[in-house]
Amino acid sequence: MRPLFTLNNRLSLCAQMVRKGVRIADIGTDHAYLPVWLVRAGFVPFALACDIKAEPLKAGELTIKKYHAEDMVQTRLCDGLDDVRADEVDDIIIAGMGGETIVHILSSTSWLKDTEKRLILQPMSKHELVIDYLYQNGFELKEHHCTVSEGKIYTAFSAQFTGNKKDFDELFTYTGLLNKDNEDHLRFLHSIINHLEKKSKANPHFGEIAKEIRERFSL
Numbered sequence: 534m535r536p537l538f539t540l541n542n543r544l545s546l547c548a549q550m551v552r553k554g555v556r557i558a559d560i561g562t563d564h565a566y567l568p569v570w571l572v573r574a575g576f577v578p579f580a581l582a583c584d585i586k587a588e589p590l591k592a593g594e595l596t597i598k599k600y601h602a603e604d605m606v607q608t609r610l611c612d613g614l615d616d617v618r619a620d621e622v623d624d625i626i627i628a629g630m631g632g633e634t635i636v637h638i639l640s641s642t643s644w645l646k647d648t649e650k651r652l653i654l655q656p657m658s659k660h661e662l663v664i665d666y667l668y669q670n671g672f673e674l675k676e677h678h679c680t681v682s683e684g685k686i687y688t689a690f691s692a693q694f695t696g697n698k699k700d701f702d703e704l705f706t707y708t709g710l711l712n713k714d715n716e717d718h719l720r721f722l723h724s725i726i727n728h729l730e731k732k733s734k735a736n737p738h739f740g741e742i743a744k745e746i747r748e749r750f751s752l
């Protein structure tokens with residue numbers, strides 16, 4: 534059997550948050566690296582690899598064949614989770630998309646509001662929109678991590694529905710569970726501040742948030 538490939542740090546971070554032994558759906562799977570890696574590494578027994586476009590899904594099918602994962606990974610051509618049933622999967626990964634698209638997918642799928650399901654989310658931009666959506670809708674962050682992958686800093690988090698609507702503020706949507714004692718978290722906090730300070734030229738409100746983050750984390 535062909536030796537298994539290595540995931541980059543960004544996808545590896547997502548893989549680490551998947552619960553061992555559960556069934557997963559990878560939404561926006563593209564080359565299906567994450568589902569193929571998870572089943573072939575023995576972490577999960579079954580995966581759905583979903584994408585809204587046929588071309589990426591074809592690339593995914595090639596990866597599935599190449600690594601002999603046909604028995605364990607199925608593909609679905611659909612928008613978000615539109616063609617995925619609640620009883621098929623436990624952990625849902627949405628990685629490598631903008632925050633707005635992730636919110637669109639989450640808000641279109643009512644069965645995610647289930648305390649047994651786990652979300653693993655890796656927004657490429659506007660992560661604050663995702664955290665805001667989660668807390669407005671009774672979800673809570675469980676883990677929050679950052680990593681440097683191919684020279685760039687990324688964030689990813691897992692979340693679960695509790696049904697409790699916890700109080701949260703705008704600053705929390707930017708910083709979630711980040712902790713400045715961790716080198717990668719600190720690097721991500723600085724990238725948020727830089728981003729907000731740039732946006733503050735057009736809207737001073739973002740400068741206020743950047744200042745609050747500096748104060749909260751003594752940066």
Ligand SMILES: C[S@@+](CC[C@H](N)C(=O)[O-])C[C@H]1O[C@@H](n2cnc3c(N)ncnc32)[C@H](O)[C@@H]1O
Binds near residue numbers: 612
């Ligand atoms: C940049 S790739 C990310 C691939 C992989 N998840 C990763 O993190 O490396 C984004 C993929 O998401 C797919 N996509 C975008 N919007 C989607 C949606 N609403 N539902 C499902 N897939 C979507 C795109 O077709 C594309 O293949």
